[in-house]
Amino acid sequence: MAFDLNGVTYETDEDGYLVNLDQWNKDVAQYLATQEGLDMTDAHWEVVDFLREYYDEYKIAPMIRILTKAIGQKLGKEKGNTKYLYDLYPGGPAKQACKIAGLPKPTGCV
Amino acid sequence: MADKIDTGMVDELESGPWPSFITDLKELSKRKPAVGQLLGQLNQSYKDKWNYWQGTVLNVDGYGGGIIARYSELSQQYPAIAQFHTIRVIPPAGWVYSTKTLRNLCDIWDKHGAGIMQMHGMTGDILLLGTDNETTFDCAEELFENGWDLGGSGGALRTLACCVGQARCDMACFDTMGLTTHLTNTYISQLHRPEFPYKYKFKLSGCPNDCACSMQRSDMPIIGTWRGPMQINQDEAAKFVKEHGEQYVIDNVITRCPTNCIKLEGKKIAVDDPNCVRCMHCINVMPKALRPGKDKGVTILLGGKRTLKIGDTMGSVLVPFMKMETEEDYQKLTDLVDRIWDFWGSNAHDHERVGEFINRVGLGTFLEGIGLEPDPQMVRAPTSSPYIKFEELAPSRFGGESKHNPAVRSEEVEAMERAE
Numbered sequence: 001m002a003f004d005l006n007g008v009t010y011e012t013d014e015d016g017y018l019v020n021l022d023q024w025n026k027d028v029a030q031y032l033a034t035q036e037g038l039d040m041t042d043a044h045w046e047v048v049d050f051l052r053e054y055y056d057e058y059k060i061a062p063m064i065r066i067l068t069k070a071i072g073q074k075l076g077k078e079k080g081n082t083k084y085l086y087d088l089y090p091g092g093p094a095k096q097a098c099k100i101a102g103l104p105k106p107t108g109c110v
Numbered sequence: 111m112a113d114k115i116d117t118g119m120v121d122e123l124e125s126g127p128w129p130s131f132i133t134d135l136k137e138l139s140k141r142k143p144a145v146g147q148l149l150g151q152l153n154q155s156y157k158d159k160w161n162y163w164q165g166t167v168l169n170v171d172g173y174g175g176g177i178i179a180r181y182s183e184l185s186q187q188y189p190a191i192a193q194f195h196t197i198r199v200i201p202p203a204g205w206v207y208s209t210k211t212l213r214n215l216c217d218i219w220d221k222h223g224a225g226i227m228q229m230h231g232m233t234g235d236i237l238l239l240g241t242d243n244e245t246t247f248d249c250a251e252e253l254f255e256n257g258w259d260l261g262g263s264g265g266a267l268r269t270l271a272c273c274v275g276q277a278r279c280d281m282a283c284f285d286t287m288g289l290t291t292h293l294t295n296t297y298i299s300q301l302h303r304p305e306f307p308y309k310y311k312f313k314l315s316g317c318p319n320d321c322a323c324s325m326q327r328s329d330m331p332i333i334g335t336w337r338g339p340m341q342i343n344q345d346e347a348a349k350f351v352k353e354h355g356e357q358y359v360i361d362n363v364i365t366r367c368p369t370n371c372i373k374l375e376g377k378k379i380a381v382d383d384p385n386c387v388r389c390m391h392c393i394n395v396m397p398k399a400l401r402p403g404k405d406k407g408v409t410i411l412l413g414g415k416r417t418l419k420i421g422d423t424m425g426s427v428l429v430p431f432m433k434m435e436t437e438e439d440y441q442k443l444t445d446l447v448d449r450i451w452d453f454w455g456s457n458a459h460d461h462e463r464v465g466e467f468i469n470r471v472g473l474g475t476f477l478e479g480i481g482l483e484p485d486p487q488m489v490r491a492p493t494s495s496p497y498i499k500f501e502e503l504a505p506s507r508f509g510g511e512s513k514h515n516p517a518v519r520s521e522e523v524e525a526m527e528r529a530e
Contacts, residue, residue: 063265
């Protein structure tokens with residue numbers, strides 16, 4: 001599967017995750033979010049930015065606890081929980097937010 | 111379609127005197143073609159010794175778990191099972207259903223899925239096997255409308271399970287179904303939205319018979335127990351002795367006591383209660399004469415699990431005795447659980463169960479982290495060495511390592527220095 005955006009072809013897997021992660025840019029994120037039916041607000045971007053920073057440094061997606069704690073420190077304790085993240089990304093931070101941030105697809109949970 | 115599929119190897123599972131899931135699935139495949147193809151893929155797997163399911167992620171809005179999503183790698187050959195997901199549904203506590211709820215569940219499932227149900231899976235969930243990417247959401251929607259909810263999966267609190275407890279059983283020392291419902295409702299967010307290093311399971315058994323197999327199968331087994339003497343009805347004991355004979359009682363009750371704490375004095379039973387280890391054997395054999403004591407409560411254990419980072423472990427005692435009747439008792443339990451989750455969640459490795467975490471950091475560090483006083487009953491097994499070993503008196507380890515366990519977090523060193 002693939003999609004075209006601004007004259008560039010982006011290859012995706014069967015669930016719509018980018019195959020070549022180096023191709024990621026903000027326009028792609030915006031496009032993927034629209035595909036998910038999401039309206040990207042500043043709050044959404046904050047999560048995506050954090051995910052990308054974390055991924056750049058550690059080359060894995062952060063554990064959910066690290067994500068909620070980081071958001072809590074940045075935006076206040078009442079937002080540092082999973083409910084806040086699921087309100088932003090109803091499909092789940094692991095699945096939806098990682099897809100938009102251009103991180104690898106999380107492996108199935110066992 | 112179904113009869114053209116090669117099922118040569120799985121057919122073997124129909125031989126023998128036991129009920130066979132293959133027979134059930136073949137029957138079902140007459141109505142649901144996907145089930146026939148499922149048998150085909152299973153047969154192929156047996157032949158090739160290879161698992162053709164590929165894991166993926168599928169979430170219902172607002173949920174981080176509850177759907178076990180699987181794609182088939184043989185979708186060319188078996189298009190009907192190209193997507194074959196499992197939905198986990200929380201059952202009522204103690205698995206007590208009315209026929210109406212069961213019919214409701216079956217109807218929903220027959221409409222949306224492949225019709226295979228597992229009552230109940232290892233986790234304690236109702237498992238509904240066989241939806242695709244679209245029907246998963248339709249099915250979940252209808253389940254919600256009818257008052258069902260999805261169970262846990264991944265690094266989350268898993269669906270709780272308990273024995274039937276005081277609803278049916280005389281031995282139960284606390285309200286297992288009540289506590290299961292309370293914990294489910296209190297921690298529904300942790301159940302639906304994974305936030306732990308790995309899974310966390312509660313299982314609740316009303317008495318040390320442990321019918322929920324909590325000790326082997328859960329991270330936090332909660333098992334009913336009692337303080338003080340067990341209840342003895344000497345009239346019933348005498349009746350039992352008269353009916354079965356003295357020799358039977360000696361052979362089947364007295365000599366089977368693991369701590370030799372029960373005696374037959376004439377036709378009377380005498381129990382040395384401080385030495386009773388709650389094995390339940392005598393009570394099970396003579397349920398009318400012997401019963402659990404009057405001062406009932408629970409023992410909380412920690413760390414049961416199957417093999418992953420370390421081998422299989424059973425739960426070991428964390429809280430030897432705790433009353434579990436009032437709101438305050440429930441509050442005390444959830445406070446303890448919160449502290450465990452906080453310490454484990456902040457310091458454990460990815461995919462490290464709480465039992466493995468304790469194994470790595472040591473029980474002392476763990477107890478300090480959750481703020482619980484050590485107790486001799488927490489010792490899982492006494493040391494096999496006859497010489498008592500103190501860390502500070504022990505010789506250096508190989509390679510001149512420090513005598514202390516390495517700290518798992520920076521404050522740990524300070525805490526140790528404080529203790530010294």
